[in-house]
Amino acid sequence: MIPVQISTDYIKLDSFLKAASLVGSGGEAKILIAEGRVEVNNEVELRRGRKLYPGDKVLIGGHESIVSREA
Numbered sequence: 001m002i003p004v005q006i007s008t009d010y011i012k013l014d015s016f017l018k019a020a021s022l023v024g025s026g027g028e029a030k031i032l033i034a035e036g037r038v039e040v041n042n043e044v045e046l047r048r049g050r051k052l053y054p055g056d057k058v059l060i061g062g063h064e065s066i067v068s069r070e071a
Contacts, residue, residue, distance in 0.1 A: 002063070005070040006054070013040065014048040016058060020065045032060060 004020045011019065014029040017038070023029045032038055033048045039059040040050060052058070054069040 001057070002065045003068040004065050005068050007070040010051040010053050011067065012048070013038070013045060013050040013052060013058070016052050016065075016067065017060065020058070022058075022060050022063060022065065037061070 002020065004016065006016075006019075013033065014026055017023045017029040017032070018026060023032065030048055033046060036044045036046060037060060038045050040052065041057055042059075052067045054067050056067045058065045058067070
């Protein structure tokens with residue numbers, strides 16, 4: 001599991017995928033989310049604007065990342 005640190009209260013799903021280097025662009029994130037290929041906390045997520053908070057887990061293509069608070 002790869003931790004991705006944020007300095008804000010939350011991060012939107014599409015922005016998180018880019019920050020975690022799980023996608024190359026926002027367009028790619030939009031497509032993968034719309035196709036149901038992204039899970040948040042073990043549930044398929046279809047909203048690219050879904051707010052993620054520290055502790056949330058994201059799974060895409062066998063890669064799992066977790067949102068963590070920047071120290």
